[in-house]
Amino acid sequence: MARKYPFELDPFQQQAVVCLDRGDSVFVAAHTSAGKTVVAEYAVALCSLHKTRAIYTSPIKALSNQKFREFKLIFEDVGLITGDIQLHPEAFCLIMTTEVLRSMLYNGSEIIRELEWVIFDEVHYINDAERNNSDNREYSLNVNSTALIIVGTTVNKFVHAILSGTRGHVWEEVLIMLPAHAKIVMLSATVPNCVEFADWVGRIKKKQIYVIMTARRPVPLEHFLYTGQDGKTKKDMFKIIDSDGQFVQKGYQLDIGIHFMNLYFAYFALIDKNVYITVIDHLRMQNICDDNAYLLRSVDLTTEKEKSSIHHFFSKCIARLRGSDKRLPQVLQMKELCKHGFAIHHSGILPILKEVVELLFQKGLVKVLFATETFAMGVNMPARTVIFDSLQKHDGRQLRMLNPGEYIQMAGRAGRRGLDATGTVIVLCKGPYVPDYLDLVNCMQSFQGKPTKLESRFRVTYSMLLNLLRVEYLSIEDVLRRSYVESASLRLALAHKARLKEVEKLLVSKEDPNCTACFPIESRSIVDYYENLKIFLRSRAELWPELIRFSVVDKLLAPGRLIIVCLPEVGRIATVAILLKITVDGNSKKMTLLLSVEGDQQIREKCEIDSFTRMPQEERQEICETSLLQCAALYGLEGLPPQKFSDQVRRIGFVLDGISFDRLIAICQRTVKIDPLAIIEDIKSRNHPNHRTKSPNEGVRKIINEIDNITANWDSTKKGNIKLPGQDIQVSDIDIFQKLLHLNDLRNFLINDANFHCRQCPLFREHFIYIHDKRSLQEKCDELRVRLSAGGLLLSQDYYDRIKLLRRLNYIDDSNLVSLKGRVACEIHHQELLITELMLDNKFHYRSTAEIAAMLSVTTCQHRSREGDYRKDKEDEIVRPPPVLKELKDDIIEVCNRIGTFQRECGVKDVDISEELSFDLMHAVYEWANSMPFADIMQLTDAQEGLIVRCIQRLDELCRDIRNAARLVGDPALYEKMDDTSAAIKRDIVFAASLYTVMD
Template sequence: KVGDSGEDASEVDIKKIMKTIRARDLYPVIVFSFSRRACETHANDLMTGKTQLDFTTQEQKELIRQIYDNALLCMAEEDRELACVQKIYPMLERGIGIHHGGLLPIIKELVEILFGESLVKCLFATETFAMGLNMPARTCVFTEVEKFDGKEMRVLQPGEYTQMAGRAGRRGKDDRGTCILMLDKKLDKEELVHMTCGTGSALMSEFKLTYYSILNLLRRASGEEDAEYVIQRSFHQFQHTREVPRKKRELEQITAEADGIQLDMSDAKAELVRLQNAARDARTALMHHAVDPEKLSRDVLKPGRLVRVRDGDDEWGWGAVVGVRDLPAEAVPPLEPDKASEWGLESEWAKREMRNRRRAIDVLIHCAPGVHEGVLRPAKRILGRPGKLAEKGCTCEIVPVALRLVDAVGAMVLTLPRDLTDANARAQVGLAINELHHRFQGKTVPELDLENDLRLDGDEFHESMGRWSRSESELRAHPLYAASTKDGGLNEKQIELYRKKASLMERARDLKKEIKTTQLSKFRDELRDRSRVLARFGMLDEEGTVTHKGRAACEIDTADEVLVTELMFNGCFVAMDHHALVALCSMFMPVEKTNEVYPLAGAAKEALEGPVKQLREAAKAIAEAELDFGVRTQAAEGEDGRHEAVNEYVDSFKDALVGMVYDWSVGTNFDEIMRGTDMFEGTFVRAARRLDELMMELHRAARAVGSAELADSFEKGAESLRHGVVSAASLYL
């Protein structure tokens, strides 16, 4: 909305808050925003419009000017007139500062010094200001409580909030700190309490084997022993070892409980339960291919769609979808430590599992009595008469269901009443569901075909489908199966005991396997798979010894060592001058997404079109090798999934910096380069400095394999970056 003054409502709000803070003497204040653009926008808001805020005295303005001028002495004379350097001073003079990763390093340091001296009274910063800098304030303001984490918008985690809010209150100066939250939409009480008072996320090791570490370990005489020595003493292995006593205690409890159930697990009833569990597990594995937000879209799970729900041994039966929603981040349970350790938090399996956990569906389904007393359990149906409920007082309620609990998707869609808050309306839907159970008694309610309707395909899917079909056939062929589906045919309570004991015994087997299997064995498998990739590209020989080519890769840690080394040895770098060489290597630098791609024209385009194509072809070959040996996984089955996985790797090498680095290398003015892109100045400088490190690593790699001429080209490329703002000295030195 727009205020009476014609200013945007957010501008009015930020000014009102700053005026209140000044009136109550709550300076200095840090205003946290979660985007660089937002920091600059909010800072400009205070300096525009009818009311422009100024927080400094004349004496303080003179001191700010003196510190600013002294800071510029660390820069070359022509760089002092850069637009990004000049535009910051009017803000600083008023006691307003900006701090984010897109600023020139020297400007960030200047702002830090002025804030530390209490000359900057109001600092607009991203969350990085709360990390590693001892810069407390009296007040912290959050312009929003949601951030984009690279995948989606989510509410701040407790640890993130505490890290930033903890800046409020200076030890020895303030008796309290003040935090202000600016909310532009409704925030549930539970979300707010979790954010401000919740427990921080557990620290999980992200230890990974890389080609660089493998090559450097294998270069030693004892190779694999050294690799195991490092892994055994890693924090990752420590976390796994620490879980073993807990798992042993759980195993003892489960074993004792199973022994307390006096049943012979070798008789026909036990065999029936085993076949039922096998069919259930096979169905779960089959549905794992379908229960993905990409497959079960909102179009498929439309209101009224029939779904069958099962939670382990609890059969909820059929219900009608009411709606689909994404859970708030704090309501999504994190990966269990064993799964996080086995899969890796960044693996495709882990990402897919977290996507599934975030998506929930509201289902109108029969519940046993006790819902209004807080007891939620499925309504039992009479065996042989599925249209009848076994208990009186069952009701039809809207229950949130995790996507992974969907056991089948029906082909039919019911027409739902408009107002489902009315118990009578819900009961009418319940009668319709009972009628379906009765109508299809002894048969299967029509389901969507996983292959034709949900378009599932691939070897893994067909293998799971075959395994489930065989399990169902074996179950139906069992002599007690027919009796188990009829009322009075078998003692249901006894069958439940068989099922419980079978589940306990299965969990006991899993725990024994987890205790026996160490993380070291998993790392051995990864070491083997990655070594095969290195052998395919000639960096290891058949005996696992590092080759001449592998010694070059041992020197490269700043970029993708296999791809860089492959380009070095396939002749891609040889015919390039040092300007084109450093520009091509900029594709190995991670960089933020930009809307305006810097143009590649003239001599740069002619020199780089061929090498860029060679780089992508080499990246494609590496991705395919990693898929062949299991180092890289594909999210979807079949050729389409393989193609997607290869492209994901190839596309990670972006050309956003190529033209900019080439022009900087040949001496183009910094301002002129920045006018051709919407990239932040500090982002480019940081990437150029890291690129300098890579070029020197390549210089050492070329020296290591005896290519003096190529080594000189890499060194010249590094030197061509070291001028202007890229090489400006730090104010802290």
């Protein structure tokens, strides 16, 4: 073995190791804390043995930092490459974010040529359509060594992400572009469709992917409901799911307390007498640190020895900060919280403090942690218990229940392998929101169900298009075809090719009949008649749903009106029916109809309807079109197939509802007086098995006779029998009126036999069916060709529209060659169009470094202020933003509007760029670039410290991108200006080194 372990491997780990030794790629799906990292370590050990390279990718930078520290302790020769850090890039094992690996692939890095294994951790986060590191989704509570976790899910509505930094598609791009020699390890939480996902990866990489799954949880979970809210109820913790996954009802009683805050104190009181330690999330408060410190100020969970250890460790970690940064309120508050055994972990916390918390958590010194979901995604830091203070979350759009994947991921942190017999998951009940038992069981059953499927988040981006056009070795169409969203068509490609050959062979065998009437050389043929008839029928079907909106048509279609309608679900190509009522179904209207059927046909008709409704929508549509075509060609545009009636056969009524108006063929002149409710009730009563032989009542029988008489004597050519659109039915709407005129002209053209001599052919019926079969084969052939081409891809239209825009803005030429402007955009990794336009419009040249920093911050800011651009403090004029910021904002909006106009003209469906920006930290970043201390920066905004740091860190990455673009276009002045801007913001606590990279 390439690596030996001091413990016996679990069966799934052994299976994975065997596959890796054989050089096979694997997809390992297992529960949180099951030991998937062992597989990653073994792949890295193989690279060390073979003197090749390994790359480990993670979804977020924080996890990359943690993995760097973890792998460094094992392999020593380990490097780290993220957006702002490069440590030992020459190492054989490199830890990096997925975006960095994508950039390497686009740029043809030498590292890729030496690559043997690529490890994708947390693959289930490919589902993440909007991961932007703002952590403003549900807030989970995770626990540490002797810990318990509470998951709170309410979000401050003002703290929501602006950046649409979709991550899922990056994973797909990387998997598609990886070279053939690279072997793959994918590590994921349990997902129901991992075999399907592995099949997709195997197809695009042309190699076998071995799927290794385990449903076994190393430490089984028990789920409890805790209702203690005062002295009387503080021990009320009821088991609702045992370690075998069974629901437990015995002893379930609720005693609602007086106030939700009391719940926490009651629970902490319980801690003193139990082995639980708690991690709590309670992030709905505005000033989260102050509020939680106030709430927990009287609770102390650490010993004096632990307090001393925390004090020395905390002081050592922040020793690298400058004096004023050490005294930031958040730093001092966090230190006091930690000394009492509590801590907070979310996007608003300073990065260095989050790392201090993580390390104290691993040491078992933090007992209670307020944490977000990203903590649940972190390295192996299990807890004794996880607590949810809510089973709902706000996802930025709406308040909803946690989905199974989210619940399982967060709850999975409960239970420490080798220490706990079971892990504990607790749901806190607060005030009036205590669920009854059945509601709770239904909710928990959904969480115990299948986790969320892996779904494609692939999308076409300008950056992807430009980079692929620039590197040329992989076509855009090929990338789109290989995306996971196209996995179904990829699997069916061989079947489509085989079917295409079969259809083409059938087409070649079709020879036109030798008939001068139907297939003349110089005049219109039966093919022309067929195509015009098809256009007429489609136009009519599209027009009726629009006409029903007008009162003149609505009055015509009153109950009792006789109509001609196509009903293939009951075997009627065209039939007479009586309209009983019209119902509204969403945005459309549907008809309830009365038909005349033979008495013994009723059950058969219902079976046919069930069979028809189970068909795919496309198949139902094809049957309707074929039925209407044959009926119109053989019996007239509004004709009926001949039908014989016998006095010996009993006729009854049959009600059919939910019929859309595109099935309407014609509105008859005739109406009958009816009572719709009475008819429906009469027919319903005869549906009972004991009453099926019962005859209809006198009124219904007369109506059925009326339908039969009209059917038997129907003549659609007789003037006055039907009301024709465009002749008898007119509306005032100019667009609909034009459609009516066109439909009427086409009708007159078709019914004039002088226009089509084929109508006189004695073999017209056979020839028409022949043409229909041939045209159907041709359409099928065309459809299969489209499916096998780029035009048949789901994202093809978005691709064409974006290419059109790139041409319009001169990023590429008519031959799709990337221009210098396009190459500039390739250097920019975020908001590439906006930054490129600003850069080439010379918006940066005459600005100071502080103004440039403020300008660029709008693309990296993830905060929306609840108070506007600044705090309205009239006593302190320093908080008022300088007028130049308004000029900068106007410059950005002007460019955004210009791009937005072009996007709309080219059909691109993106939201306006301005909606993805936030101007709320412009003033703070402006002053930071002018050397203002961080403590004073905090007076300019209501943003939390962590969000400000993240904004400025990403800003530095953007400065580096623009600097590279300036070098490309040969602009030394801009290069130097971006260098100065980067130097102005890169200081103090904002760029404090990660503890994972500097501490032993």
